[in-house]
Amino acid sequence: MVDGTMEDNQSGAKKKVTRVLIITIDTNCINAKQEIKELNQLEEFAEKGQVQIVKTDVLDTEFIKYEGKKGEKSKVKAAEIPEDIGIGVLD
Numbered sequence: 001m002v003d004g005t006m007e008d009n010q011s012g013a014k015k016k017v018t019r020v021l022i023i024t025i026d027t028n029c030i031n032a033k034q035e036i037k038e039l040n041q042l043e044e045f046a047e048k049g050q051v052q053i054v055k056t057d058v059l060d061t062e063f064i065k066y067e068g069k070k071g072e073k074s075k076v077k078a079a080e081i082p083e084d085i086g087i088g089v090l091d
Contacts, residue, residue: 021051024084027062032073054084 007014023042031039045051055078063075 020049022054022084023051024054024056025059025081026056027059030059030074030077032077053081055081057083057086059083 029036029039031043034040042051042053046053059078059081060075060083063071063078066074
């Protein structure tokens with residue numbers, strides 16, 4: 001979480017704000033076997049509400065080519081992670 005202050009646009013008053021950092025992961029960070037200690041730590045932060053982990057919008061598509069036990073474990077874990085809505089483009 002990040003604490004800071006923000007100025008109200010109408011009154012000009014400053015108010016305290018707390019934001020949760022959003023971290024977007026891709027296929028190589030799914031950590032299905034829980035063997036990457038840095039990603040394990042990141043997941044602990046997420047469980048405590050200190051960060052939010054989201055997946056890229058193409059992560060599930062990339063797992064289509066994964067087969068066998070490894071693929072299934074990764075697909076199950078990926079299904080539990082919310083998807084990043086990405087950026088919007090107005091034309």
